[in-house]
Amino acid sequence: MKKFLKFLFLLCFTLVLAQEGNSLNENLSGTERILSFHSDINVGAHSTLNVTENIKVHSLGDRIQRGIFRTLPLSRNLNNRTRKVKYDIISIKKNGVEENYHEEIEDGFLKIYIGNKDIILEPGNYEYEIQYKTENQIGFFDKYDELYWNVNGNYWDFPIDTISAIVHLPMGANILQNSCYTGFAGSRDQNCSSKLLSNYSIEWSASGFQANDGLTVAVGFQKGIIMPPPPPSFLEKFGILIGGFLVFLGLLNYYY
Secondary structure, eight states, X not given: OHHHHHHHHHHHHHHHHHHHXXXXXXXXXXXXXXXXXXXXXXXXXXXXXXXXXXXXXXXXXXXXXXXXXXXXXXXXXXXTEEEEOOEEEEEEEETTEEOOEEEEEETTEEXXXXXXXXXXXXXXXXXXXXXXXXXXXXXXXXXXXXXXXXXXXXXXXXXXXXXXXXXXXXXXXXXXXXXXEEESTTOOBOOOEEEEEXXXXXXXXXXXXXXXXXXXXXXXXXXXXXXXXXXXXXXXXXXXXXXXXXXXXXXXXXXX
């Protein structure tokens, strides 16, 4: 009986070691990559987006050492006009816990650097959550209004296994049309699928992305649901011109 119990104990101990070894091998194997990127986008009636991004990464301690960074453009083309946009960070988490981060502006982009400079990540999987608010992201056209949104950006140096996004429009909206695009910036490939969840909610998904690939989605809905921004004021339209003219007058007065 004692021999049998010893054998049973050794067998259980061996199985535990094997499972730990397999877990360690999984953490150390493969390539550094984004396992999944999911974005939940709530569109407000005043043209405001509340975005929650869940990003699960596989780190080997190579380029993903302390964390990740997210790149967001500070301008975009809407209605054939280049508009400046800004982002208000609500929260940043790693594995469900508030995480250190800092922001930098580089080459027309907001870069959110996530991680603690004094902590090196152990090889393994990590899940990050980024919540932010942004305005002036809706396009207003003659027959419909539209959200056209690059879900993950095209600035990840890692392959991405899956990307998905859900857009929730305000109550009362009716989705008139939708589309999605995959690949490098400007690509018109459509290796993606969509699913209507309700009259005002829609989900997209795609898989097999290479480094610097992205998913862009578009959803059109009837006018009158979202309030367009007010027209530019006199100073917004002519402020730079007026300022330049005043500087010119000041220089003339100084020299003459």
